[in-house]
Amino acid sequence: MQKKTLKVSLLYEERRATIWFLYIFYVLYFSYDLVYYYFLPKLPWFTHLPFNVLNYFMYLILTILLPISIILLKRNKPGYIKYIYFFNYTIIGGIIDIIYYNWNNLPYTSGNIVEIVIIIFSPIFINKKYFYIIFTGTIAKLLITGIILKDSIVSIPSILVFILGIISFIILHRFLSYVEAVKTGYNQQLDGIVKGIITTLELKDPYTRGHSERVAEYAQILAKESNQFNDDELKSFYYACLLHDIGKVNIPDTILTKPGKLTKEEFELIKTHPIVGAKAVEDVEGIADFMDVILHHHERWDGKGYPIGLKGDTISLAARITAIADAFDAMTSSRSYRSALPLQVAYNRVLEGKGTQFDPQLVELFIKVYPSWIKVYDSYNYKNNIKGGVINENPQT
Template sequence: MKNTSLLQEEKRATILFMWLFYIVFFLYDIVYYNLFPLLPWLADTAPDAVWYILSFIKHFIIICLIPVSLFLFKKEKPEKVKYIIVITFLVTNLVTDIYYYFGSVDSYSSGNLVEVVIILFSPIFINKRFFHLVTWGLILKYILVGLFIQDPIILFPVIINIVLALIAYILLHRILIYVKALKNSYSKQLEGIVKGVIATLELKDPYTRGHSERVAEYAKNLAKATGKLKESELDHFYYACLLHDIGKVNIPDTILTKSGKLTDEEYEIVKTHPVVGAKAIEDVEGIADNIAVVYHHHERWDGKGYPDGLVGEETPLVARITAIADAFDAMTSTRSYRPALPFEEAYKRILDGQGSQFDPALVKVFKQVYPDWITISKQYNKDY
């Protein structure tokens, strides 16, 4: 799921970039190639017919990018627009420059104000990859033109672009640092809020004190070991794991803390907590993307779980990871109806459940990280 706010900000930045690009692109060409040559002292700089033909082709191609961009906006893929515009601009400029100046006695006098706009405004996307594309793309363009036309004056626009790129990089670097600081601050606040909510749940059932934190730590460790979640996704996954049992606030205390075996009716009430929990977090930005953790962490590999009875990989990966972490901590924690099992016994039961209760591939990864889980548990007990 895409973060809606980020998607909207990407759209706004792309629209601003497009307006700047097209306004400067056309105004520059109108002024430089049509108005300047009318001045008496610049009359001999007027381009010839070949240049106008090449210019027409270039402008036609650039205009054709507008419907392409609108299509990508409609498909919710605005992040691709800036790459398409810049790459097309660089390629068309490269071809026209080489075609016009190769073998010509005229000294190279091209370059475009659009390039300045592209470089200086590239930081608005807060994207290093795009910045590198713009910078190295422009430098490579001039190097290739220089190799073809063998004119040393090509070094001048190269130097100008390098200077502008340094300015843009300083801006981008400062923006990235600021964004990182805001992100860390937001993450700390979100974590504090989430743990506050968990503390409320633990007041209902003292036996589960620390359960959510340990499950979140185990799950994050296992998720990282799979290599299937990006580093940037792990924190939000962790917060969702902290809230995996939040739906239990809706379960009566008499059922939640019952020391004996639950009746069928009571168990059906317990089985509602994933649905209730998912409903509670569905609009929480930063956690809702991992709503499957809350809704599906009691699904089983063999399809005998709840609430939907999903089979195998029908259950999202994040929920399959959480299921192992949840089961392991539940077995190694003291509950109102039984004492904690030894870690070795819980380890054996997880292995026995591969292919039935748990994802076999994840159980193999669990075997690798099991020593880490022992360390996590000891550290948690030490801290608390």
């Protein structure tokens, strides 16, 4: 059974909103035309305009769009549908109106009621971009039509659209505020839980204190430089990096803090920590999408890593980024079996690992962001020196 992650839940809600949008659009559009052109004309007191035969072209377009929408829904891409309908309806509808009223030399009357419904209905998508597009697009259509037809009557529907747009924006703003409040609360809870887990891990192995935070900081800088992640992805990636060593809770303290070389059996046990860690977070919303960071951060570009031995770009980009950050911090931190290496030595070793241990393109990015990594390193050293009662203005370089 598929996990109901936040990403899946949002996609499900977008899908439901789109289906409702389609139902309302088609029912109102065709019902309005049916009533306006076929039922009301039978009333003796109703004055109506002759049927616009160009409407058949719009009917054809809407008929074609329906199977396209069904295909997009099946492919889990409902976000495109609302834009497709709006642009087609607005552009084609505007052209039809201009041709019809100009050809027949008739006073302009605004089109189908669905035009208003689209604006009123827009807040359910909780999408500012979509609202701005339909609001400005509808106003622009009316103004352009009025200018071409030289008919000032368009000011009336324009004012109505403007008023309804303001009301819809207020509703949308409230929806967005509620969503943001929920996200903020969730992120704060997740942040507290993750840091609590890290503290527990560091109690097992004091030599790794600060390691998770520094790795996450280094990796975040490198991920941003890659321009391959959006803001939400970077946030989830950060949390996953913080927990990249969570599987070590399953490793005995005697092995984690052993001052000498590990035996073959002990190293094999160490190599299980990525699998244990990935299993621990596979159902955690906000982290599960980047579970591969935990599972594959010890894989190597040449395929000689663990736990699976993936090679090249079969390793996810996020895991390849974390591998560099993890290795760099491991080298520049003191461990039970050795002292920290100087920054320049660690820097050179990362460069030496280009194309063997590390992704060569990411190593080039590492060179660019290295000054930022030094600032992170210095910042953590400064904090630790203050905690220890010593202020060192010239940390290790």
